Amino acid sequence: MENPLVSIITPCYNSEKFILETIQSVKNQSYENWEMIIVDDASIDKTVFIAxxxxxxxxxxxxxKLEKNLGTGMARNKALDIASGKYISFLDADDMWKSEKLKKQILFMQKNNLPFTFSFYDCIDEQGKTINKRVEAPLILTYKRLFFCNYIGNLTGIYDVDYFGKIGISSIRKRQDWMLWLTILKKMKSAKVVSESLALYRVRQNSISASKIELLKHNFAVYRKFHGYNLVISLFYMMGFLFTQLLIKPTYIKPSI
Structure with a gap:
């Protein structure tokens, strides 16, 4: 099997507490043909110095380095402009990859002739300690299922530039990863997951994903602005989203030890 270049997109802003571990997790990859493009969104701490x-x-x-704070979307798009890899992957500045992540995922894509895939991931707290939660997804994820729930962790997705081209990040400031995956699956119709945990997602106390009310607001904006639905239809789909979250949401299990 070939080992094509993987471009890793990492936006950061005031990430001095975590950026060292994030970069080290990339350097620890058994798959060595990668470039890590770190775009700093005008940090005022030691993030850039550490990197x-x-x-x-x-x-x-x-x-x-961006001269002024423009948001993660602009930072990711700047990194995309620079990226030269066959594959595009994403890793935020507070998350980490397990050492076999790229090797296993690229091999999975090559063996199955897949232009896109993702994996399960484990959750850790702000100190990097496990909180005994693993996020899983359907083994075959369809566009319809993704429409009502973002099963794909941003730190796990990889897509093939030869197949999709470079996909720009939405100007909507939140839920950008969900919109990206929806764009991909709208073309593919379905995607296969690497059914093991290959990454570590850091749960932050003040993050959007930790606030259920804020998350709902931003999800509603996706239906309104990204999909372009009117108020009534957006509310209807939000009901479907809530139904999915309450009854058939992604699986959380204790990771094996």
Whole structure:
């Protein structure tokens, strides 16, 4: 099997507490043909300094600084413009990958001739300790199922640029990953998951994903602005979203030890 270049998109803003572990998890990959494009969104802490120490000793790590804070979407699009890999992947500045992540996922894509895939992932707290939760997804995920629930962790998705081209990130400031996966699955119709945990998602106390009310507001905006539905139809689909979350939401299990 070939080992094509994987471009890793990492936006960051005031991430000095976590960026070291994030970069180290990439350097620990058994799959070595990657470039990590870190775009700093005008941080005012030591994020850039820490990242630059890695870049001095590894030319696969590339750092770019935005002059003013523009949001993660703009930072990701800047990284996409620079990316030169066959595959595009995403890793936020507070999350981590397990060492076999890229190797297993790229091999899975090549063996099954897949232009896109994702994986399960485990959850950790702000200190990096496990909280005994694993997020799973349907083994075959359809566009219809994704429409009512974002089963795909942003830190797990990889897509093939030769198949899709570079897919720009939406200007809507939140739920950008969900809109990206919807764009991909609208073309593919369905996607297969690597049915094991390959990444570690850090649950932050003040994050959007930790606030259920805020999450609902941003999900509603996806139906209204991204899909372009009117108020009534958007409310109807939000009811479907709530039904999915309450009754058939992604599976959370204790990870095996």
């Amino acid at each position: 630059e120490q890695f870049a001095l000793n590894d030319n696969r790590i590339k750092i770019f």
